[in-house]
Amino acid sequence: MQRYWNLVGFLGLVGLLVAANATLAHSEEPRVARVLTQHEQEALTPEEVSQLLRTGNQRFMSGTLTSRDHSAQVREAAGGQFPKAIVLSCVDSRVPVEDVFDLGIGDIFVARVAGNFENTDILGSMEFATKISGAKLILVLGHEDCGAVKAAIDQAQLGNITAMLENIKPAVEALSSYKGDQTSANPEFVHRVAEKNVRLSIRDIRERSPILKGMEDEGQIKIIGALYDMNSGAVEFLD
Numbered sequence: 283m284q285r286y287w288n289l290v291g292f293l294g295l296v297g298l299l300v301a302a303n304a305t306l307a308h309s310e311e312p313r314v315a316r317v318l319t320q321h322e323q324e325a326l327t328p329e330e331v332s333q334l335l336r337t338g339n340q341r342f343m344s345g346t347l348t349s350r351d352h353s354a355q356v357r358e359a360a361g362g363q364f365p366k367a368i369v370l371s372c373v374d375s376r377v378p379v380e381d382v383f384d385l386g387i388g389d390i391f392v393a394r395v396a397g398n399f400e401n402t403d404i405l406g407s408m409e410f411a412t413k414i415s416g417a418k419l420i421l422v423l424g425h426e427d428c429g430a431v432k433a434a435i436d437q438a439q440l441g442n443i444t445a446m447l448e449n450i451k452p453a454v455e456a457l458s459s460y461k462g463d464q465t466s467a468n469p470e471f472v473h474r475v476a477e478k479n480v481r482l483s484i485r486d487i488r489e490r491s492p493i494l495k496g497m498e499d500e501g502q503i504k505i506i507g508a509l510y511d512m513n514s515g516a517v518e519f520l521d
């Protein structure tokens with residue numbers, strides 16, 4: 283008899299947990315732990331995608347990341363991809379781009395180069411992501427304490443790094459009238475150059491890609507910038 287009541291109690295507890303879970307699932311924002319479909323991609327506006335990245339970053343910061351079945355998603359995504367955005371990021375290992383926005387397989391294209399600047403290959407990748415594959419947003423994501431930005435400030439020279447840093451130099455030169463220590467030892471100056479570098483990348487994307495500029499002018503996509511702070515996990519979107 284005692285065992286019977288234990289069983290009843292146990293089943294009751296299970297029932298309560300299931301009910302609590304269901305309530306939780308209904309009260310919270312719906313979690314999309316599956317791959318985006320073409321229909322869902324088409325229905326999104328550039329502004330909505332921008333908002334999704336912001337709320338995803340808030341979940342990342344609060345430690346409430348969406349749980350994903352990656353092996354199932356790999357199989358689900360194998361037939362095609364309909365990502366909502368393309369992010370141009372630095373190669374820095376402390377910037378896990380998908381995680382930062384609580385996104386997973388099939389959600390975003392990610393282009394990476396030290397110092398997150400655009401060039402012909404990156405522009406071609408962006409045109410592919412948007413014009414061909416339907417992504418609605420281009421995000422240039424710089425970050426604080428960027429080694430490439432610091433190296434450009436210090437005019438570092440080594441192998442192919444020298445030529446690569448030339449792409450970041452315009453941001454350093456744009457701040458030549460900065461009052462204060464213009465070296466990589468000054469975190470405020472490094473921050474200013476990183477932000478300028480993002481803004482110049484956005485300007486150059488518009489100037490060097492008539493396709494992307496045209497899509498933006500027609501409201502089909504948005505091109506925006508942001509800086510990631512690895513101390514807090516926050517993404518600060520630039521106006």
Ligand SMILES: [Zn+2]
Pocket residue numbers: 372373374396397425427428429430431
């Ligand atoms: Zn970097």
